Amino acid sequence: MGERDFQNEWLDQYLELNSSPEPALLKKLRTQTVEEFSQHHMISGHVQGRFLSIMSKILKPEHILEIGTFTGYATLCLAEGLRKDCKITTIDINSDLKNFYQPYFTESGYDNQIESLIGDAIQYLEKTEETFDLVFLDANKKQYIDYFELLVPRLNPGGVILADNTLWKGKVLEEIAPKDKMTKALFDFNQHVAQDSRVDVILLPLRDGISLIRKK
Template sequence: MSYFEELHPEMDRYLEDTASAEPEILKRLRKETFQKTTQPHMISGYLQGRFLSLISKMISPKNILEIGTFTGYAALCLAEGLQKDGKLTTLDVNEDLAYLPQKYFAQSEWAPQIDFKLQDAKEFLKNSNETFDLIFIDADKENYPEYLQLVKPRMKSGSVLMIDNVLWYGKVLDEKGNKQTEQIKLVNKLVAEDADFENVILPLRDGIHLVRKI
């Protein structure tokens, strides 16, 4: 949930009304996510989805990595910018929900290009030599700093990294928070202090850290 959703819902509706239309496949996926999952708020959602799509289209990536698939909404948004011979690898460990992204990936025009793996992201990254043009992290917050450490060598100059939920419902302003909050604060600090990165946090929904490797 964004600050606008909670504090100024009229502004949130205005933002949605002025954004590009949500593709039909994503409307269906969003509806089914709310019908069949216990934590539907974890979905990227309409506005954030259009942002992810635009970033991907601007970059025109050949190789995308997503850490944290959930029901596949963000992956399909990112796939909109893939090159025709490109590939999107998306990782998750939730076997119970795997049927949903599998269903919608198969229905999409990017079905041959999406590689959905039920695999621990740390294991994948430690055993992969691939480099990625675009990376999106939206997974277990306690491991955000380690994910950053592992994806950095998989980025080349000009690669873009996006990290979700980096404002954590405003809890990043708390002097002392729980483990999730402290790890999010740490990953923001690590990015900001890394001379190899240029970055900005966007207050879109729950905060997206937009990072480019120099």
């Protein structure tokens, strides 16, 4: 199956029309991201953002971790499910992004519940003693297995990892080698998680694929 067959513009529009509307601040953030970043396709966007928001509201997490802040879109979606005394930690290796997302965090009213870190997520996970109830995994695809192995011990029982891009534009479905490195990494990650008895997993075909992984 090719990239073109996998994406479906009409389906995307239908999903947008029949999901909760995108909050105005997030629409502004997304528009500015598209204007200022050539890599703007990395942003979660309307429908995936509503999915993250509703998952956060259902799970009522005390501590959320986002790996890969980018312009802060998903951070603010996830923050919608936080109760007053709870927090979200978000980390990105790119120090230039803070100037972009900080004004949005301030305007959102969630700023005092957001801990935004600059650094490498692997180094952070190796050192932290924090535990998490919900993790949005959305950074370097080649490191997904490493993130996962460091995350599982830090997840509370019943805690959830949402791993983004696990269908990789449908390329993981190509059965015949050679696969490019990124596709191979996500292919291996999907298999790795499916075979791990510590977790339950369902790979959802939303947008670019999101794996919903729950620690037993």
